[in-house]
Amino acid sequence: MKHLPLIFVRHGETEWNRGGKLQGHRDIPLNAMGRRQAARNGRALASLIGQRDWDFWASPLDRASETMRIALREAGRPDQAFRTDDRLREITYGEWEGMTLPHLFEHEPERMKRRDQEKWLFQHPGGESYSMLSDRVAAWLSELHGPTIVAAHGGIMRVLLHLIGGMSTDAVPFLYAPQDRILVFTARQVATI
Known part of the structure; x- marks a missing residue:
């Protein structure tokens, strides 16, 4: 694959992450912990990027762009x-943005049951499904021309694990997406650093 290796950095923590709120397309800034996580990930990147030519990308949402700036520094x-x-x-949660999962399980039990049964295809009310997110990330991947470093979101990480890592659509939406680690995709493996 012409875009490998690809290094993925998830944005650092925000207050909404800390509170368990679904962020989606909401532009929530990093908190102090998130800035420390971005700095840690930047130090980890230093040993990986060397003198190689890399393409650098980020989500336009502040939490990802600030993570990239801190990591590069x-x-x-x-x-x-x-x-x-x-x-x-990030995947858009539509009407659910700003809500917590416990709130949704209490107030939307039938939708949450459907979501958990078929999370890859479940379209959030007024939002997207992981399948839809995967289509837009695949389009972005198809345009890459060389080794790439990207700062983005947990949903993006999950679909990259499917698209590049070959993980099943049954498992990938349920994966934990750490904010204090980076993923390195190579032709042979996926490694967490």
Whole structure:
């Protein structure tokens, strides 16, 4: 694959992450912990990026773009430019953005049951499904021309694990997406650092 290796960095923590709220397309800034996580990930990147030519991308949402800026500074590339692409935005939860899962289980039990039974295809009310998210990320991947570093969201990480890592659509939507680690996709493996 022409875009490998690909290094994925999830954005650092926000107050909505801390409170368990679904963020989706809401533009919530990093909190202090999130900035520390981004710095940690930047230090981890420093040993990986070396002198190789990389393409740098981020979601246009502030929490991902700020993560990329902090990570690049910590990796020794404070002036490195990066591009943003709307296709790298988090999955949109539509009407559910700003709500917590416990609230939804209490107030939307039937929809949540359907969601958990077929999470890949479940379309959030007024939002997207993971299948729809996968289609837009696949379109972005198809346009890459070389080794890539991207800062984005947990949903993006999950669909990359499906599209590049070959993980099942039954399992991938349920995976934990750490904010203090990076994923490295190569032709042979996926590694967490």
